[in-house]
Amino acid sequence: MGIARDGISAASEATFPKTDLAAPDFESTQMVERTLEYLDELPPAQRRLLIVLFVFVELGAVFLIFGFRRFSRLHVRRRTRAISEWRRSRFLALRVLGDSVKATTTMMYMSHPAVLEHIGEYRVCDRPLDRVRLRVLPDALARDASSEAE
Amino acid sequence: MRHGLDDVRAGFDVSADAVVVGSGAGGAVAAANLARAGMRVVVLEAGPEVRPEDMVRDAPRFLARHFWDGGLRIIYGTAPSPSLQARCLGGGTVVNSAIMLPLPAWVRAEWRDETGVKHFDGPELDQAYARVFARCRVAPTPEHVLGRRNQLAREAISGVLGEPGGPLPRAVHDCEGSSDCLTGCGGSRKQSVDRVYLPEAEEHGAEIFTHAEATRVLTEGRRAVGVEGDVIALPGWRKVGRFRVRAKHVILAAGTMQTPVLLQRSGINPRGLVGATLFCHIGGAVVGIMDEVVDPWVGATQGWGAISKRVHGLKYEGLWASPSVLMVRWGDVGRRFVERLDEVRRAAVIAAVYRGKVSGSVRATRSGAPSMRLFIPEENVDPVMRGLKAAADALLQLGARYVHSGIATVVDEMKNERDTASLVSGRVTAKHLTMTLNHTFGSCRMTATESGPVDADGRLRGLEGLYLCDASVFPSPSAVNPQATIMALSDITSRKLAGLRLDEPV
Numbered sequence: 001m002g003i004a005r006d007g008i009s010a011a012s013e014a015t016f017p018k019t020d021l022a023a024p025d026f027e028s029t030q031m032v033e034r035t036l037e038y039l040d041e042l043p044p045a046q047r048r049l050l051i052v053l054f055v056f057v058e059l060g061a062v063f064l065i066f067g068f069r070r071f072s073r074l075h076v077r078r079r080t081r082a083i084s085e086w087r088r089s090r091f092l093a094l095r096v097l098g099d100s101v102k103a104t105t106t107m108m109y110m111s112h113p114a115v116l117e118h119i120g121e122y123r124v125c126d127r128p129l130d131r132v133r134l135r136v137l138p139d140a141l142a143r144d145a146s147s148e149a150e
Numbered sequence: 151m152r153h154g155l156d157d158v159r160a161g162f163d164v165s166a167d168a169v170v171v172g173s174g175a176g177g178a179v180a181a182a183n184l185a186r187a188g189m190r191v192v193v194l195e196a197g198p199e200v201r202p203e204d205m206v207r208d209a210p211r212f213l214a215r216h217f218w219d220g221g222l223r224i225i226y227g228t229a230p231s232p233s234l235q236a237r238c239l240g241g242g243t244v245v246n247s248a249i250m251l252p253l254p255a256w257v258r259a260e261w262r263d264e265t266g267v268k269h270f271d272g273p274e275l276d277q278a279y280a281r282v283f284a285r286c287r288v289a290p291t292p293e294h295v296l297g298r299r300n301q302l303a304r305e306a307i308s309g310v311l312g313e314p315g316g317p318l319p320r321a322v323h324d325c326e327g328s329s330d331c332l333t334g335c336g337g338s339r340k341q342s343v344d345r346v347y348l349p350e351a352e353e354h355g356a357e358i359f360t361h362a363e364a365t366r367v368l369t370e371g372r373r374a375v376g377v378e379g380d381v382i383a384l385p386g387w388r389k390v391g392r393f394r395v396r397a398k399h400v401i402l403a404a405g406t407m408q409t410p411v412l413l414q415r416s417g418i419n420p421r422g423l424v425g426a427t428l429f430c431h432i433g434g435a436v437v438g439i440m441d442e443v444v445d446p447w448v449g450a451t452q453g454w455g456a457i458s459k460r461v462h463g464l465k466y467e468g469l470w471a472s473p474s475v476l477m478v479r480w481g482d483v484g485r486r487f488v489e490r491l492d493e494v495r496r497a498a499v500i501a502a503v504y505r506g507k508v509s510g511s512v513r514a515t516r517s518g519a520p521s522m523r524l525f526i527p528e529e530n531v532d533p534v535m536r537g538l539k540a541a542a543d544a545l546l547q548l549g550a551r552y553v554h555s556g557i558a559t560v561v562d563e564m565k566n567e568r569d570t571a572s573l574v575s576g577r578v579t580a581k582h583l584t585m586t587l588n589h590t591f592g593s594c595r596m597t598a599t600e601s602g603p604v605d606a607d608g609r610l611r612g613l614e615g616l617y618l619c620d621a622s623v624f625p626s627p628s629a630v631n632p633q634a635t636i637m638a639l640s641d642i643t644s645r646k647l648a649g650l651r652l653d654e655p656v
């Protein structure tokens with residue numbers, strides 16, 4: 001599990017690095033811990049599949065990326081570029097690999113309340129039972145309806 | 151009466167007149183009809199009940215708990231694509247956009263001619279639709295909950311392209327426009343079958359068991375006599391017990407993927423036709439980043455749509471879902487993705503869903519899980535890409551800064567018609583399509599002749615007492631969202647079985 005954790009951490013940082021953009025990053029959104037919790041929620045076969053994915057990314061980088069080092073030992077910019085290139089590859093297997101990494105990390109990042117707040121998401125009606133607390137702006141629909149009427 | 155995990159953890163062994171496997175659109179309608187006719191009915195649901203406190207914006211957790219394979223199901227073949235299939239009480243009706251469209255007339259005529267099943271194009275189906283629509287309070291999406299995102303879809307597709315569209319008819323009463331459909335309607339406005347049909351079945355004595363995954367149909371000679379399976383506990387989907395239900399009638403409504411697999415695992419596969427076919431709607435989506443603030447999370451999830459008159463078999467829809475699901479394919483990675491987050495508020499999404507001519511199969515793996523393959527002939531790509539290009543051009547005409555498709559061989563940020571031409575440049579093949587294959591059908595086709603495994607009464611050929619009531623019986627793609635037709639066909643099959651009138655008024 002340690003190798004998978006390294007892979008998750010390295011891929012999370014590569015896809016959502018610290019920036020000067022005032023956006024939450026992989027650390028402030030606890031992506032590694034939340035991904036591990038998510039894995040525990042999954043059925044066994046899918047859990048294994050994702051673990052294998054991140055182990056493969058971590059170790060397979062030795063062969064997939066020029067530099068011959070484990071994924072987590074590469075500079076973050078090199079990791080980001082690698083995932084981006086996999087996703088645009090003409091080889092289906094590499095596209096699937098890149099898309100799978102991007103999909104998993106994006107799911108975890110975009111479901112954090114701080115990120116939802118950052119993109120400006122709010123609710124039009126209160127959901128008191130939802131742990132993900134967001135601003136409630138009940139008049140937002142009325143605004144759209146009235147602008148349409150004008 | 152509902153039995154949750156605490157009631158069934160140690161396993162159970164019961165008998166009934168009818169056992170219904172699956173509690174979604176087809177299973178719930180069948181259970182209600184059979185129970186109303188006086189049968190002792192047991193409903194088995196592999197997943198949990200979705201309680202209001204489970205309906206959270208933490209979409210990955212929700213998907214992990216309430217979808218098959220934790221929401222990570224993949225259909226392989228030409229283009230490996232995800233397929234979201236609900237695994238919860240009420241099935242897909244709890245987590246879809248509740249769109250209720252009857253089959254287009256041309257599809258009904260094609261189904262009748264191709265299969266010889268008269269009710270596909272007869273008054274029985276009209277009457278079944280009418281009953282289902284009334285029961286689910288189906289109505290067009292009201293103007294005041296469309297939100298700017300659906301309004302933009304309307305302006306682009308009808309206003310700019312001239313396609314005839316309208317507010318989508320949905321099984322939602324007094325919609326709040328919260329865009330929460332995918333993770334369950336926390337406001338209890340969606341008329342999903344767990345709120346409509348299953349309570350009716352329970353009123354007539356039906357017993358519902360959740361966390362009960364059927365693994366085998368029990369047979370004696372040439373007759374189905376029940377089902378057995380595993381009790382599954384969350385989280386982690388551990389098997390904690392066994393169950394058996396003996397019944398005179400077995401109704402399979404576990405969906406296009408699970409139903410054929412359950413039959414195959416039981417050694418029931420007349421002439422090898424079970425799971426020998428599989429159809430899906432294919433397509434894609436474009437995201438326009440508008441100059442104006444759209445706030446796409448405001449308004450009905452899918453409130454507006456159009457059936458194209460230019461591209462036969464193509465349907466447009468305004469769309470939104472949780473960003474954690476919708477954005478997995480958006481843009482690049484790293485800083486280039488993060489710096490685009492400010493633009494999410496300006497996003498307008500239009501999906502293009504194409505009926506297509508695809509073929510596939512469903513097979514049980516050694517572990518008992520379904521393995522799906524779908525093959526997409528190249529001639530299907532052009533109509534999809536023409537549809538996406540038209541939608542992209544329309545969004546640009548409405549002032550989009552750029553349009554994004556998520557397709558690898560297409561210009562990433564399309565800013566003019568020269569860029570959108572990359573959608574139809576011929577560099578996009580079936581392998582490049584990026585889509586989610588949620589509409590799946592036809593793994594156990596209903597035909598009047600022996601060419602399909604299911605007869606016109608919904609009975610599996612070659613075995614007494616076994617009926618199918620889900621999208622697996624569709625003879626080919628429906629061209630529209632399948633929920634209404636699943637419910638209507640299940641209504642017909644279960645009424646025939648229960649001896650209820652097919653012309654019962656609404």
